[in-house]
Amino acid sequence: MIRALSVVMLAFVFAAPVASQAPEGIMMRVNRSSNPQDPDDMPEVTITTVGEGFQVSTGPAVMLWREDQRASGNYTLSGRFTLLDPSTHRNYYGLVFGGRNLTSENQWYLYFMVAQTGEFVVINRIDNANTNYLVSHTEHSEIQRPDANGRSVNDLAVRINGDQIEFVVNGTVVHATERSGSLLDTNGLYGAQIDHVLPGVLVENLSVTGM
Numbered sequence: 001m002i003r004a005l006s007v008v009m010l011a012f013v014f015a016a017p018v019a020s021q022a023p024e025g026i027m028m029r030v031n032r033s034s035n036p037q038d039p040d041d042m043p044e045v046t047i048t049t050v051g052e053g054f055q056v057s058t059g060p061a062v063m064l065w066r067e068d069q070r071a072s073g074n075y076t077l078s079g080r081f082t083l084l085d086p087s088t089h090r091n092y093y094g095l096v097f098g099g100r101n102l103t104s105e106n107q108w109y110l111y112f113m114v115a116q117t118g119e120f121v122v123i124n125r126i127d128n129a130n131t132n133y134l135v136s137h138t139e140h141s142e143i144q145r146p147d148a149n150g151r152s153v154n155d156l157a158v159r160i161n162g163d164q165i166e167f168v169v170n171g172t173v174v175h176a177t178e179r180s181g182s183l184l185d186t187n188g189l190y191g192a193q194i195d196h197v198l199p200g201v202l203v204e205n206l207s208v209t210g211m
Contacts, residue, residue, distance in 0.1 A: 026066055028045070031060065050202060051204070058198050061195045064192050064203075069208075070190070074160055077190050078095075078205065079095055079205055081094060081114070081154050082153045083116055085200035090117045091197060093115075094112050095192065096111045096193050098187060099188045108125070120143060122175060124184065134177065154169055155169070155170050163180050165178070
């Protein structure tokens with residue numbers, strides 16, 4: 001079953017339920033680029049239900065979640081991200097976790113994302129103005145880059161076990177940190193983030209285990 005929703009974004013930030021044509025219960029927050037050297041000058045975001053997953057095409061960057069998707073304590077968050085059509089330059093996509101206040105100006109969340117250039121980031125977003133790069137644009141050979149058809153598949157996971165956080169790409173730990181040492185709160189909402197100007201990313205098997 002395939003259902004599509006196309007939304008033209010006029011506001012700087014928009015957070016609200018997406019209409020019923022999209023996956024049921026999904027929420028969307030739009031974060032427009034403020035960098036004139038890296039614009040998101042296509043205003044449209046398209047979300048298409050594909051089987052049990054969904055395909056996203058951006059415009060501006062979007063975060064997608066459901067209000068009943070929450071994780072706490074020890075858990076593993078995982079998802080498969082298939083890049084169907086790459087951007088013209090480096091843009092990221094991946095997992096969101098530890099989210100709270102996602103529909104307000106004082107949102108707090110973490111994300112673990114990969115790019116078509118073979119790099120990953122781990123970022124703590126605090127309010128609209130503060131972004132803390134815990135890992136900044138780091139290359140790793142395990143991250144699959146687009147093939148001749150522009151397609152790549154990456155299985156991403158975040159493992160929370162006691163004080164340890166592991167970030168995993170295709171079964172390989174690419175980064176680990178202590179939760180308390182980084183003052184990271186990993187309890188909260190989880191979902192996916194798709195950066196701007198990405199023509200096609202398929203998100204599948206987004207789930208939490210181990211709670």
